[in-house]
Amino acid sequence: xxxxxxxxxxxxxxxxxxxxxxxxxxxxxxxxxxxIEEVTRPTRMVTTTVRLLSQEHPRLSVKTSKPLxxxxxxxxxxxxxxxxxxxPVYMHQVIMRDFEGLGVDIxxxxxxxx
Amino acid sequence: xxxxLLVIGGGAAGIAAALExxxxxxxxxxxxxxxxxxxxxxxxxxxxxxLHVFKEELTGPEYAERFIHMFHDKDIAYKLNTTVLDIRxxxxxxxxxxxxxxxxxxxxxxxAIMLASGCYERTRGQxxxxxxxPKGVMPAGSAQRYLNMDGYLVGKDVFILGSGDIGLxxxxxxxxxxxxxxxxxxxxxxxxxxxxxxVQCLHDYDIPLFLSHTVTDIRGKDxxxxxxxxxxxxxxxxxxxxxxxxxxxxxxxxxxxxxDTMVFESLDIAMHPVTKGAVVDQHxxxxxxxxxxxxxxLHVHDLVDYxxxxxxxxxxxxxxxxxxxxxxxxxxxxxxxxxxxxxxxxYIDTADFNGVISCMFRVTKKAEQGEFVIRQGDRIIxxxxxxxxxPAEMEQLDLDQTMLSDHETPLTLDFEVIRP
Numbered sequence: 200x201x202x203x204x205x206x207x208x209x210x211x212x213x214x215x216x217x218x219x220x221x222x223x224x225x226x227x228x229x230x231x232x233x234x235i236e237e238v239t240r241p242t243r244m245v246t247t248t249v250r251l252l253s254q255e256h257p258r259l260s261v262k263t264s265k266p267l268x269x270x271x272x273x274x275x276x277x278x279x280x281x282x283x284x285x286x287p288v289y290m291h292q293v294i295m296r297d298f299e300g301l302g303v304d305i306x307x308x309x310x311x312x313x
Numbered sequence: 314x315x316x317x318l319l320v321i322g323g324g325a326a327g328i329a330a331a332l333e334x335x336x337x338x339x340x341x342x343x344x345x346x347x348x349x350x351x352x353x354x355x356x357x358x359x360x361x362x363x364l365h366v367f368k369e370e371l372t373g374p375e376y377a378e379r380f381i382h383m384f385h386d387k388d389i390a391y392k393l394n395t396t397v398l399d400i401r402x403x404x405x406x407x408x409x410x411x412x413x414x415x416x417x418x419x420x421x422x423x424x425a426i427m428l429a430s431g432c433y434e435r436t437r438g439q440x441x442x443x444x445x446x447p448k449g450v451m452p453a454g455s456a457q458r459y460l461n462m463d464g465y466l467v468g469k470d471v472f473i474l475g476s477g478d479i480g481l482x483x484x485x486x487x488x489x490x491x492x493x494x495x496x497x498x499x500x501x502x503x504x505x506x507x508x509x510x511x512v513q514c515l516h517d518y519d520i521p522l523f524l525s526h527t528v529t530d531i532r533g534k535d536x537x538x539x540x541x542x543x544x545x546x547x548x549x550x551x552x553x554x555x556x557x558x559x560x561x562x563x564x565x566x567x568x569x570x571x572x573d574t575m576v577f578e579s580l581d582i583a584m585h586p587v588t589k590g591a592v593v594d595q596h597x598x599x600x601x602x603x604x605x606x607x608x609x610x611l612h613v614h615d616l617v618d619y620x621x622x623x624x625x626x627x628x629x630x631x632x633x634x635x636x637x638x639x640x641x642x643x644x645x646x647x648x649x650x651x652x653x654x655x656x657x658x659x660y661i662d663t664a665d666f667n668g669v670i671s672c673m674f675r676v677t678k679k680a681e682q683g684e685f686v687i688r689q690g691d692r693i694i695x696x697x698x699x700x701x702x703x704p705a706e707m708e709q710l711d712l713d714q715t716m717l718s719d720h721e722t723p724l725t726l727d728f729e730v731i732r733p
Contacts, residue, residue, distance in 0.1 A: 204509070208364050210701075211701070243517065245489075246360055257462075258463070262358075269517070276491075290378055
């Protein structure tokens with residue numbers, strides 16, 4: 200039996216998952232998926248910024264298009280270090296495609312006009 | 314030019330209130346002191362916003378941009394780089410003086426005012442931290458702005474005092490950017506941050522959380538060189554012999570947010586000792602008719618979704634006021650009873666008492682299980698069971714007006730803990 204705190208949403212349900220992957224304590228079905236993934240293949244959304252060539256906005260906020268395996272987070276940070284983006288940038292524009300072949304893109308989270 | 318509603322602040326609260334008031338047919342003018350709309354959301358690049366309002370998980374900038382689009386679509390008037398300096402009451406409304414980068418000194422007439430100016434961070438001076446006064450000690454939200462907007466990492470070896478959400482978010486953020494985050498100290502026996510942030514920001518990166526600990530010494534001549542933390546007893550007194558030393562160049566403070574009500578200073582508005590915002594009724598109207606408040610300028614929220622929902626209600630209420638549909642009569646107190654830190658609203662106006670009142674409140678202690686009970690006199694008029702409660706998480710209880718037994722007796726909200 201492993202105890203987890205669900206982080207799918209801000210409620211933070213206190214979950215328990217056993218060896219057969221039976222989940223209890225969840226208030227919605229997303230908690231079941233979270234608990235199973237957390238004990239098998241944990242992933243996280245990553246949000247950060249990249250360099251932007253703009254006087255007014257020197258940084259562009261970005262995020263992963265979907266959750267990234269936890270162990271790849273610091274490699275992603277290193278890869279984004281050398282990246283520079285030119286305005287205009289549009290919301291959800293792809294900034295880096297398919298990081299390490301994991302099927303995860305890095306996308307802009309705001310619009311910066313040119 | 315005389316506008317119906319003047320909104321002070323162009324963040325989540327101000328935009329939502331302006332949109333709603335405009336949808337009700339009001340002439341709205343919004344003033345924002347920054348160079349862009351969106352407020353604090355612009356620097357909150359992490360996700361977790363929008364689950365209630367949009368039913369999906371957004372980052373702060375994404376959440377802001379959606380509302381900014383809606384705002385521009387409605388062609389609502391606004392001025393950037395404009396700081397409100399004073400509010401003066403006149404016979405038929407108010408005169409707001411403001412300073413604009415483009416237009417200079419402005420005097421703006423309006424019939425009603427919505428204060429949506431957000432909150433500010435408590436500083437070192439406000440919590441009386443002992444020790445030297447070197448560079449490298451700053452509020453966590455300031456460090457967040459430097460990092461996420463300006464691109465400066467404020468230090469390489471970091472300690473964080475206070476486990477509020479901004480502190481936790483910044484612990485992870487600085488770790489991701491290559492800083493060594495030595496730990497987080499929290500004077501209370503529990504964290505003040507959302508549970509998910511404890512898990513995602515501290516547990517994920519093995520950053521230690523020292524509960525019932527506080528910083529008792531700050532050392533450094535020019536730049537910060539180190540901090541000492543100590544365990545505290547139940548009276549928050551440091552316990553000798555529990556010292557731990559950390560060699561750090563940065564101490565971030567996440568020790569609370571306070572509603573920014575500076576522009577209320579020249580007015581005689583009743584303020585609440587706990588929320589540090591104005592005392593309001595269910596229409597978010599302050600003690601001065603025609604002046605409303607919402608968002609973090611009213612009380613500090615933990616989710617922007619709640620700010621949006623509250624500000625929409627406030628915008629609608631302001632519209633009813635301007636149209637003359639809502640004239641204040643009698644205000645019943647809604648008192649904070651057992652284990653309740655504060656309630657919002659603090660009053661219920663019986664004059665225009667239609668439908669359901671959304672009561673927001675915080676409990677004073679952690680509990681696995683309990684029940685919220687609203688009484689009018691001895692009579693129970695609303696109750697709701699709840700689980701996993703914490704002071705850091707705002708609760709909500711809808712109060713149906715038809716349940717009121719009379720329009721004279723004050724109400725009290727209690728939180729009754731159920732022992733397992």
